[in-house]
Amino acid sequence: MIVFIAIVVAIVAFKIMRKKQYENLEAEALLSLGFSSWNIISYVDEYVTVKSRQTLEKYDDIKFFKENKEKLPRAEAMIQRKSEISSRLTQFLQSNELQSRPQYKKLKKQVEEVLNNAASYRIRVSYISSAGNNLGSKDIHVGQYRIDSFKKDPSLLMGKTEYNKFLKEQQKEALAQKQHDFYNQVNAIIDYANNNRDSLIIKGSQEQLDSLIGQLFDRTVNSIKKIKSLDSEEWGLIEDFITRLKADIERIVASNQRILDYYASPDFQKIKETCEVLMSSQREFNEYINEKVHSISELFGTRVVRNETVNEDEYNYIRPYKKTITPFTAEVSATVFASAENNPLDYIVKNFYPNKSAYPDQIQKLYHLVEELQTLREAKQIIENYKADYQQYLGDVPAYVMENDEAGFYSRLGFANIDESVLTVEYKFAYTSGGGMAQRSFTVPMTEETIAELIKTLESKLTASAFAKEQRTMMTKKLREAIKTRDDFTCCNCGNSTHKEPNLLLEIDHIIPVSKGGRTEEANLQTLCWKCNRTKSNKILA
Template identity: 30%
Template sequence: MHPILFVLALAGVLIANPMIWKYRKNKYFNGEEFQGLRAQIAAVVAEHNEVVNYVAEIRGQGAFELGASSTGQYAHLANFENTSNWNYQRDRNVAEYAPHVHNASLQVVRNASMDPIKYLMKYFEIKANQETLVDAQRVAEDISRLEEAVANVQRREAEIVRMIDPPAFILQRYADEFWSLVGVRLSPITVPYPKYKFQYVSAGGNSGQTVNIDLNTPTLDALSETLVQKIRWAKSAAGQRALMTARLRGWIKDRDRHTCQNPACGVSVTVEPNLLLEVDHIVPVSKGGLSEPDNLQTLCWRCNRTKGARMPA
């Protein structure tokens, strides 16, 4: 064998050898550089883990359901069987029955793709009344808070990786051990967007079309604005909370220079680039507060969690 080919083959064997990778991993984790960096970022890791716990609180306490379709609600009481003796391929499209699935005509499915809010309200029993508006806003607020908190955790984890800057093979092969040794508690939580589906399946099952609608922040903002227009209760508590859109939240944070407005705190993204900020009603909506700029303030997640629905002192 040619010497160069021999060297390349030997290198390939060594690289593929798990003992080599384990040796390199142990050398890195036990090295002074890694141990020193781990000690330096202990406070950053502790802050990250607190936010992870906060994410779990939002997920556990939040409401993430709104509306349901009545089609097929009793389908579980019957057994379906295809007794035809020909062309079994026609079963490849089968209707699905679930609270968030509406089986409809092809025209309804196509219309839903053009006007999702209208058809979502019509076929998933989302009625234009104050109770629905309250429910929609509760879901919108919980999803918005969870979206921002999950994104914040992800930014913090990226920052920790940047600060330690481990060799690529560590994250590729030993990511779990890396995070464990650093002390980071990874969050498995994602945003549980309510998902709604309009579904058409032809009689023979040969064709089918679906329209999927996720109740994410833009969709919920549009739904809330539509509800307010329909019920015309902009002066009610529900109507005022409905005016809280992602656009308004962003404007309030910009106005407050992304700084916590609690005088006893005052932390800002200038000091903590990965700071999790939330928009709070100074006088809570439940106590008559309005979603107007003068009644809205930016708080860090700690101060907002502590304040809750209490009136200002």
């Protein structure tokens, strides 16, 4: 009996020791893993009860998440957590310092049980009878790949009505994205045009670019808005148009860049250095003419830049295109446009001379404009004569430069540049329809005859006293020639003449300046060379 008791005591002591050993081993393993216990995750994550065996058999993850869409994020979060735990446990089993310890097999079995729990997100579906008896159950295993499929195709979890609505929304979004993609193509062209416009030097290039961008707005933005289906043939037509227009714009920029590259080349620098030596005697003359060209801009405004967004879109996708317009451009309605075509001078006064108190000053400017334009026309011919004298020093200038930018070429050599646009001041009326589809314009060039009529129109609106004070005779071409002939084409101040210097620019000067009461009549007019006239300014020569 004593022996039996001793054996029982020994067995109990051994079990207690083994239990203590395992508890210590388990504690070390949990500490190593960073777990508080093995119950960190459960085997079943969701419980569902159904009322028939047929429902039990057909029940799947789609039905569960259709009925519990709010649990989809929870399921994904749980799967991710289980995946992290599984990765940590797997790494532990592969390498740890406890493998040689007693009862490690038992610990390993515990770890594998937790790994099994972490294998997936589990939904347990049970068929419970009305009497409360459990007549069957099954587990549905959901992995990350299945969650991803639901997220990729939300329609899997939708009913018929919801699915149809979803399809419509998808089509709407796809259409909006396609429109946005086309808007991006349009914007890329607008950005390219804006970035390169100011560097275009070939005459007419900026106008060509403006025209192409105008077509871009008219032919694409309006059409993009109107297309209502993804499979419309219009997408292809717009794509082809954009491709062609982009190529046209790139050709314009490339042609201009080719000339700019020449101006940066050693060949052009050599020509420029040669001409700078020869130009020394004419530099002052060219500076004087450039001053006169600039004075017209000061008198009648400079070209201005404004944003030209032909079509506004509700999301402001389309960026503005900047183009240059003349200072005298009136954007008017269709009615005003038609009336202005029939009676342009009256509408020039209404739109460009609204302040009657400023008429006296504006009339004087118009008189001065006539005189300056006549001088510049004569100077233009003299400059052409100078250019002819320089031909022998120019060397082999590429034909494409002279054909496309002759004025710019000579301007870079130091010659004064009198462009025809400077010699032709004009007023412009423009009409653009609300949608931007219809655009019309016409100009009224300010010839000597038109300026004379405009002056008469302005003078007719002055009071009698103001009219008497401001009235003067216009410096006509015939009068200019008469004064030069009278003075034998000789400067009345220094005695230089075209007999001595064929390319001498002669100007007609008011002996008593207009600003000091002098009139435009033969007794108050004299011939001066450009140098003496430049020196005199508005003084009275002794």
